[in-house]
Amino acid sequence: MNLLPPSQKEVISKEMLFKFYFAVMAIFSLWGIVFLVLLYSINLYLGIQIPAFEKRLEIEKLSQKALAYGTVEQEIAELNASLAQIDAIRGKGFVDAGAILRKAGAMLPEGAYFTTLSYQGDVLSIVGRADTREQALRLKEALEKDSICVSLTSPLLVRQINVDFTFVCNLRDVIIEQELEPVPDGDEDIYE
Numbered sequence: 001m002n003l004l005p006p007s008q009k010e011v012i013s014k015e016m017l018f019k020f021y022f023a024v025m026a027i028f029s030l031w032g033i034v035f036l037v038l039l040y041s042i043n044l045y046l047g048i049q050i051p052a053f054e055k056r057l058e059i060e061k062l063s064q065k066a067l068a069y070g071t072v073e074q075e076i077a078e079l080n081a082s083l084a085q086i087d088a089i090r091g092k093g094f095v096d097a098g099a100i101l102r103k104a105g106a107m108l109p110e111g112a113y114f115t116t117l118s119y120q121g122d123v124l125s126i127v128g129r130a131d132t133r134e135q136a137l138r139l140k141e142a143l144e145k146d147s148i149c150v151s152l153t154s155p156l157l158v159r160q161i162n163v164d165f166t167f168v169c170n171l172r173d174v175i176i177e178q179e180l181e182p183v184p185d186g187d188e189d190i191y192e
Helices: 006-092 097-107 131-147
Strands: 112-120 124-130 149-155 161-171
Touching: 097 112, 097 124, 097 131, 112 131, 124 131, 131 149, 131 161
Parallel strands: none
Antiparallel strands: 112 124, 124 161, 149 161
């Protein structure tokens, strides 16, 4: 190149520079085309995948809701079974234990007290202590005369003072709360 005249050197150097710029532009154009194709394919891929993913999320949410509804339905079924058991118990005769306690407490003579009252099925067990045997026998007679007890059993009361007593009363099979007297409003003394 050194042997060429300067005007030709300039033409050749411009031509080489043009070819270099052309090659760089071709490479950038090629990379641009590849980038645009890649961008288009990513856009197309995401355009398909995003709706499918959203659909899967919606199905997942619906299945979770269905599972939650299934759990709620199961709880409702359990509660209905409990209510059926309660209705069955009430159908056999409902005993108001508080009213029985008030009535038994009203029969309790002075000097006697209950230590345990338990109610199971149609059996009422009363355990207590009296200062004298006569007090325990008065309570026994009052329970035997009362209309809520069908039968009353108790062990023989031998001791004369500090008598521990146990009475087992079989309750009637009717709804007892209808026979029991209403609770006083506070002005009257239920132990008189």
